Amino acid sequence: MRVSTGRATQSDSRMFTVVVEAFGMGKQRQAERRFTVPLALLQGLMQTIARQGGRISAVLSGDASPPETSPPAPAAPQTTPPTKPAAVSHADVPVNLYKPKAPFMGTVVENYGLVGEGAIGRVNHITFDLKGGDPQLHYVEGQSIGIIPDGTDANGKPNKLRLYSIASTRHGDNLEGHTVSLCVRQLQYEKDGETINGVCSTFLCDIEPGAKVKITGPVGKEMLLPEDEEANVIMLATGTGIAPMRTYLRRMFEPAEREKNGWTFRGKAWLFMGSPTTANLLYDADFEHYQAQFPDNFRYTKAISREQQNAKGGRMYIQDRVSENAEEIFAWIENPKTHVYMCGLRGMEPGIDEAMGVAAAAKGLDWSELRPQLKKADRWHVETY
Ligand SMILES: Cc1cc2nc3c(=O)[nH]c(=O)nc-3n(C[C@H](O)[C@H](O)[C@H](O)COP(=O)(O)OP(=O)(O)OC[C@H]3O[C@@H](n4cnc5c(N)ncnc54)[C@H](O)[C@@H]3O)c2cc1C
DSSP states (O other): OEEEOOOOOTTOOOEEEEEEESOSSGGGGGSOEEEEEEHHHHHHHHHHHHHTTOEEEEEEESOOSOSOOOOOOOOOOOSSOOOOOOOOOOTTOOOOSBOTTSOEEEEEEEEEEOSOTTOSSOEEEEEEEOTTOSSOOOOOTTOEEEEEOSSBOTTSSBOOOEEEEBOSOTTOTTSSSSEEEEEEEOOEEEETTEEEEOHHHHHHHHOOTTOEEEEEEEEOSTTOOOSOTTOEEEEEEEGGGHHHHHHHHHHHHOHHHHHHHOOOOOSOEEEEEEESSGGGOSSHHHHHHHHHHOTTTEEEEEEETTTOBOTTSSBOOHHHHHHHTHHHHHHHHHSTTEEEEEEEOTTHHHHHHHHHHHHHHHTTOOHHHHHHHHHHTTOEEEEEO
């Protein structure tokens, strides 16, 4: 932010122009806006802009405005959820550094199971070394990479790539900046009495340290975190949909990662995690720890479908937890600094949608209108597969 106020004294009657982005309602939000005020009102104006979610890009001495505006009124209590564009910066987000025709050859560093005894299925945490690429394969939180499994498909053609959400922050789990981790569930299903194993997920879950793997990407800008350290983040995850959430939560609360990234999260984060059993919860101990360490900033709410009951006596799914907490979730959403992220199997979407619809209706809002507004404002982020 450029700030140029010159030297100011108590009796200073000079004017200052505050240049603001992403401020106001409707089309106004897309335009840069300028407010010119005397010094005595400058601080109050800046506070009001910050409260209403605007981004100040410069404070200039003098009247540098096309005289658009009188200063904005102090924030009124919100009655409908606002649709301010978020401070999600898409700048410097790497995309497709490596493509399928010339993938990067990563080396497996480690591969271990994430689920406990008695869990359903198999989910592994797999880390690849990315050193030595030109360009260096790098990424940011919320992106995915492609994996091309060895071997050929049923037609004898080389296997095609599959996408996986990145589960490590840009610094990697070891914070050295040259690894990427994934959280992979082995796909298994029955067909004609036979167990079919998914090609790539089985390839990854079985892979040994030292093996070379074809990696493409990174890709994706849908799930990027806002840069605002005071943003609020609601996360709705099922199964391996926890991968991007793990990157956010490490960025927010993992001490060594915080030190490395210099991003001092001061907002609130709330993770809703859906899982069939306790043994299937992923990275649970880490999240419990963050909640204990940062009780004012992080809430962790679990829906364990085969072990917990919802209010109607049925299985407790993530949408039931959303319904239980609907009032608070909507209070968060009314704050323009709040972003919602959803990730997991595609099947989770209708349930969440229904729960949000009921919750919105209770507040006199129409979810089918509100959701696209939030999406347009870059505050509703969904990656399901
Ligand atoms: C953006 C994105 C992010 C993703 N992130 C992750 C992640 O973080 N972790 C993760 O584990 N996965 C993730 N996936 C899914 C991943 O890309 C693969 O789709 C998954 O691992 C299965 O691939 P596979 O090669 O093992 O299965 P394949 O061998 O490709 O088999 C899949 C096919 O099997 C068939 N099939 C599947 N289930 C059944 C069934 N019950 N009955 C009959 N046929 C069936 C379908 O035709 C399906 O297309 C993500 C996908 C996307 C698009």
